[in-house]
Amino acid sequence: MIMSFFDLHMHSAFSEGESSLEQLATAAKQLGYKGICLAEYYKNDEQIKKLKTEIERIKQKAGIEIFLGFEARNLKELNILRERRKRFDVLLVRGGDLRLNREAVETPEVDILTHPEYERQDCGMNHILMKAASKNNVAIEINFREVLVSSKKTRSMILKHMTQNIKLAKKFKAPIIVCSGALSHWDVVDPQCLISFVNLLGLELNEAKNTISKVPERIIKQIKERKSEDWIVPGVKVVK
């Protein structure tokens, strides 16, 4: 069976990235991805409209699925994005801050908690947070770019924290997702490399494959459900 691969965390020039959306989509298509998701920073509602138009244009040109995501960097942004949840596809929360990590895993509207160990001396997660992530189906991200841009002592500490997060996520059955976290189209990584990477961090090979195919597919399925008129809030929909 041929697997479909998705990378749900990339930044384009609309936020802090260096490459245009077209460059990112072309690079991802070349490496064998079926879909990507932009993780932008929310400014205003006008920006959502502009991004949607651009995504529609590039989608047809590059022949790849593109989803619109927003990454909340603080509690204020998370609350604003929760209110506008139906207007975009994926809600990511930038991890690292303990309060934000907790809020993210306790919010069912959130799809992905990105790099919970970001700029921390610990892994940023414990058994309580992991249980909440599992209950609310919030995927814990393993961000490849963090490892790519670090070296020596920092890289070994990041790898240690990622391994610990994977161990906890496996124990409490929280979903794990691996993303490139690309800022440029040169940072987009081959899916095989990502699978091998999480495999080395402690996941079995089939579990590693799920982090880049089945977990993103589940999030995409939720996007489609959310877009239907019957959807109200997570877990509540109109039955006719």
Added chain:
Amino acid sequence: MKQQYKLKFLLPTLREKDRYISFQVISEEPIVYEDLEQAIWNTMLDFSGELGVSKTSVWLIKNLYDSEKQVGVIRCNNKSVQQVIAGLGLISRLGDVRVTFKILKVSGTIRGLEI
């Protein structure tokens, strides 16, 4: 003249089982083979350490490198395929040139790679 002795081949059951990984280097400018070899060794040594690399039996096969298509073959043992592939993913620059690696195929024989 001193007589040269050759080692007898090991029995198949005693030999290490090889895997060949074919890859393509996608780059903004054409790359030089020596830079590629250097980058692979440096990254593997950084990521896995000297002892780790020694256990992978990694080797870049020079005569299978196609400089036009930028396609190459790397050999390792069957137990360290994931480690080598992850290592290749960590190479983002060859000198000043930005690169991405695309893994094409993993096979037990060079013929199986169909290059």
